[in-house]
Amino acid sequence: MGGVSSVTEAGGSLIRVSEIFGPTIQGEGVLIGQPTVFVRTGGCDFRCSWCDSLHAVESRFRADWQSMSVAAIWSEVERLSGGRPLMVSLSGGNPAIQPLGGLIAHGHARGYRFALETQGSIARDWFADLDVLVLSPKPPSSGMAFDPQALLASVEAASGGPRTVLKFVIFDEADFAFAWEVAALCRSLPVYLQPGNHTPPPPETDDAVIDLDGIMGRMHWLLDRVMAEGWFAATVLPQLHVLLWGNRRGV
């Protein structure tokens, strides 16, 4: 069992956590290079073909996840950050499944900030309390269907609150066209494009072989496409953590 059903399962206050790690730098998108502690939640309503975090997605890893209170999560975030406020990155899985409003309020009261990344399939009223919301609609190569109404509901839920941006993982021409079309749906949002990792880590291992040349080749292709189209409002970035650490987890 996984996905949306976990909303009920987690109850009003417990949060299902796959891992908490850091401080390290954010490796992707709008916060690239910024020190952060990651709180990765367990469970996802999607099953992307190239998912790089299956250990936080597939129900067979549920035994590795913990249902934690805000106080327990916060104790670990404070320990890792030495009590010095920084950006906390809420990722998953799909963290929008979890009841995170209380955690955000708790951290804000202590000077911490919060970024959340989600595919935009589930809108939450507490999106408005975030500092940064990264909406990452999944392109055709993921094998998942896109629901524009759900994405717009997420944008609307965050309205007046965080800095909201779009991020697209791009593997091929169809993904590129998808990003262009979805960006046109949400014209006010900054766009980040990122080449996909076609050698994601198998969830059972921690340090698998990675095809860096292939990833860099896709980065070059993506840059060529962006420049050829004159899509100068887009920012193009690789996954910096993959360049630094390959597929290793917890960094």
Place this chain on the structure above:
Amino acid sequence: MGGVSSVTEAGGSLIRVSEIFGPTIQGEGVLIGQPTVFVRTGGCDFRCSWCDSLHAVESRFRADWQSMSVAAIWSEVERLSGGRPLMVSLSGGNPAIQPLGGLIAHGHARGYRFALETQGSIARDWFADLDVLVLSPKPPSSGMAFDPQALLASVEAASGGPRTVLKFVIFDEADFAFAWEVAALCRSLPVYLQPGNHTPPPPETDDAVIDLDGIMGRMHWLLDRVMAEGWFAATVLPQLHVLLWGNRRGV
């Protein structure tokens, strides 16, 4: 002859240009990943030991530089960008030597934006007209002296205008300490830290050998230092263009 004397030499309107290229992505700092056209000016008041742009610095390359009017520069920027507005990156050498106010006004009227990177040794009133000002004080490893009054004059000249940030190239512990101290002088400015390239291109060649492992090793060291100090307000980024293209010029 080079350096400050070129202010007189260039006159009120001609700008000494080493190269104009793009569109490509900005590889460093606050605008990392953003499409841009570079206008690299010729001449510098500094001679950093590890300079990666000596072809735009040393007077022996003067014959490769052109004194260009705003109209001539703009014609090339428009050609490269296909007439689509984007961010123009003014770099060098030290672009603060050149009379760039007219170019900025010309481009702004056409919807383009301007970022400038300088060591902060020379303040200009037209800094206030920029969209982004990157002040990159040179650390001890450069072999250059630091003048805090000149840096503060640059911050003041830009006041009320662009988004101003600090960027530091870091080679060693002394550079790291320098960045920390200068950041404390300018507490309101965001800080970007970047590992140095100890194998910069010799200015006579276009595609020299580069020690990527060494650069990545310095990146890991820098991340460890930042996390150990809890300097969570700093953003740590490599030179992305070096990872993508090595030392190749014009990309």
